[in-house]
Amino acid sequence: MAKATTTIRQSLNYQSQLADCFAANHALFNRVVTFYFEVIQAHETVLDLSTKRALTALETLTHATGKNRAPVMPLTEIAQDVPAMFRRAAINAALGSARSFYSALKKWRTRREKAEAEKARKGKKQKFTERPPVPPRTWNKSVPFYAGQWKERTGSSILLKVWTGTCWSWIKVRTLGRDLPDGVEMGSPSLVRRGKQWWLHTPLEKKFSSPAKIDQQVTTNAQTRICAVDLNLDTHLAVCTVQTVEGTILATRFIGHGREISGFRKQQLGCIARNRAKTGIIGEGEQDNADLWCKIKQVDEQIAHLVSARIVQFAQEQGATILVFEHLGNLKPEKGKYSRRGNSKRAFWMKGRIFTYAKYKAWNEKIITSRVNPRNTSRECHRCHYPVIRYNAGQPMEGYTPGAPLVLCEHCSMQGHADRNASLVIGQRLIARSQEPLKEKPQAPVRRAGRESKDAGVVLSQDAKRESRPSPDDARHGDGNGHGTAQERRRRMGTPSSAIPHQLRLPLE
Numbered sequence: 001m002a003k004a005t006t007t008i009r010q011s012l013n014y015q016s017q018l019a020d021c022f023a024a025n026h027a028l029f030n031r032v033v034t035f036y037f038e039v040i041q042a043h044e045t046v047l048d049l050s051t052k053r054a055l056t057a058l059e060t061l062t063h064a065t066g067k068n069r070a071p072v073m074p075l076t077e078i079a080q081d082v083p084a085m086f087r088r089a090a091i092n093a094a095l096g097s098a099r100s101f102y103s104a105l106k107k108w109r110t111r112r113e114k115a116e117a118e119k120a121r122k123g124k125k126q127k128f129t130e131r132p133p134v135p136p137r138t139w140n141k142s143v144p145f146y147a148g149q150w151k152e153r154t155g156s157s158i159l160l161k162v163w164t165g166t167c168w169s170w171i172k173v174r175t176l177g178r179d180l181p182d183g184v185e186m187g188s189p190s191l192v193r194r195g196k197q198w199w200l201h202t203p204l205e206k207k208f209s210s211p212a213k214i215d216q217q218v219t220t221n222a223q224t225r226i227c228a229v230d231l232n233l234d235t236h237l238a239v240c241t242v243q244t245v246e247g248t249i250l251a252t253r254f255i256g257h258g259r260e261i262s263g264f265r266k267q268q269l270g271c272i273a274r275n276r277a278k279t280g281i282i283g284e285g286e287q288d289n290a291d292l293w294c295k296i297k298q299v300d301e302q303i304a305h306l307v308s309a310r311i312v313q314f315a316q317e318q319g320a321t322i323l324v325f326e327h328l329g330n331l332k333p334e335k336g337k338y339s340r341r342g343n344s345k346r347a348f349w350m351k352g353r354i355f356t357y358a359k360y361k362a363w364n365e366k367i368i369t370s371r372v373n374p375r376n377t378s379r380e381c382h383r384c385h386y387p388v389i390r391y392n393a394g395q396p397m398e399g400y401t402p403g404a405p406l407v408l409c410e411h412c413s414m415q416g417h418a419d420r421n422a423s424l425v426i427g428q429r430l431i432a433r434s435q436e437p438l439k440e441k442p443q444a445p446v447r448r449a450g451r452e453s454k455d456a457g458v459v460l461s462q463d464a465k466r467e468s469r470p471s472p473d474d475a476r477h478g479d480g481n482g483h484g485t486a487q488e489r490r491r492r493m494g495t496p497s498s499a500i501p502h503q504l505r506l507p508l509e
């Protein structure tokens with residue numbers, strides 16, 4: 001079984017004085033979490049235990065019972081009558097924070113040791129200046145309501161047990177927004193503050209039978225539909241194409257307005273740069289451009305959600321079961337003004353975010369996401385895999401102009417949109433990789449050639465054995481039977497010997 005989790009967020013409708021109760025409850029919870037974090041710091045060994053055992057150990061240290069009359073660090077010193085489930089929620093929150101803090105600390109210590117060993121060995125004078133991680137100074141954890149802390153949940157209301165500042169009491173709140181869907185398992189709701197408003201967040205877990213692995217889907221069913229995505233943040237945000245394993249192209253969608261967004265972001269970054277120039281040096285902790293940064297962040301986040309949702313929607317509409325992107329590669333910041341550099345950096349992050357969001361959104365729809373090698377995806381013809389000419393409309397069809405919208409393949413006279421071509425190549429790479437896993441690896445072309453002939457069950461032509469780039473003449477001679485989808489399909493099935501030189505070219509580039 002596979003599972004997918006989502007969170008539904010419901011805004012709450014309550015009398016205004018209740019906001020103070022929620023705030024008091026929130027403050028108490030964070031006080032208890034802080035307390036437990038300190039207990040853990042005093043007894044670091046509890047972190048070696050499993051979460052369940054650590055919880056028991058921490059309760060023994062802090063909570064008095066009939067058997068355990070005098071705990072070492074009683075919780076009652078900071079709060080009386082804390083309900084057991086409230087306490088446990090706090091312990092788990094503290095444990096989570098402590099685990100992440102101590103693992104960061106451990107990593108830092110390892111880095112320091114390594115740097116010092118290096119220093120001793122090479123006699124370097126450089127000191128290890130990186131600061132150690134610090135434990136959280138302030139706490140702002142949302143309060144989860146474990147079973148027993150909430151009851152009588154309906155589509156429009158819920159009763160929550162809350163510390164009002166003076167006592168524990170059951171408070172009824174009306175919930176707005178989405179209803180809870182059927183067939184899902186509900187987790188503990190938590191009370192979350194967003195600005196001045198309090199919300200109820202409920203994690204939902206959906207269980208379903210796991211979809212088949214990519215290799216399996218590709219090798220067993222030639223009708224498997226693959227949605228390939230080329231992210232291009234300068235012009236179109238994303239170009240998606242759906243094709244079957246045997247090579248039929250079914251649909252294309254452009255998800256747009258990249259240039260406008262990039263323009264907006266660049267403009268804002270420009271504003272920040274100008275503000276900085278005015279104030280001179282940026283003071284420590286100075287918040288002069290906070291509003292602008294916030295705006296950029298919000299817009300980026302919103303776009304990443306929007307684009308990823310549209311990609312998944314398209315894949316779903318087209319019945320695709322696999323979603324494929326390119327790997328991000330390395331960030332190569334552009335040269336230029338601050339706004340330009342910053343813009344390209346943010347565009348890079350955005351690609352990563354779109355991938356991450358699309359991945360989990362797709363998984364909720366039982367679509368598997370993968371990534372392929374990004375090398376030269378836009379320089380290759382999706383039909384015959386020859387290098388393409390990339391040009392701007394109205395300009396001579398020659399050379400390769402990066403970022404230009406049109407492509408032409410001189411070899412098979414394929415003509416079309418550059419990003420769409422790239423997207424098709426991305427999809428084909430995934431198919432090729434799943435069918436012949438060795439193909440993406442650049443070593444041992446001789447052995448691979450042998451393998452290919454065995455798998456495809458055809459006699460190798462001279463071209464394939466020669467291992468070098470076939471000259472256009474050779475290839476043309478072999479391709480005498482026309483181009484297009486029909487040929488494409490045969491190539492995927494691995495039949496015509498004339499196609500082999502092109503396949504061989506892939507790793508040799």
Ligand SMILES: [Zn+2]
Nearest residue numbers: 381384409412
């Ligand atoms: Zn071509």
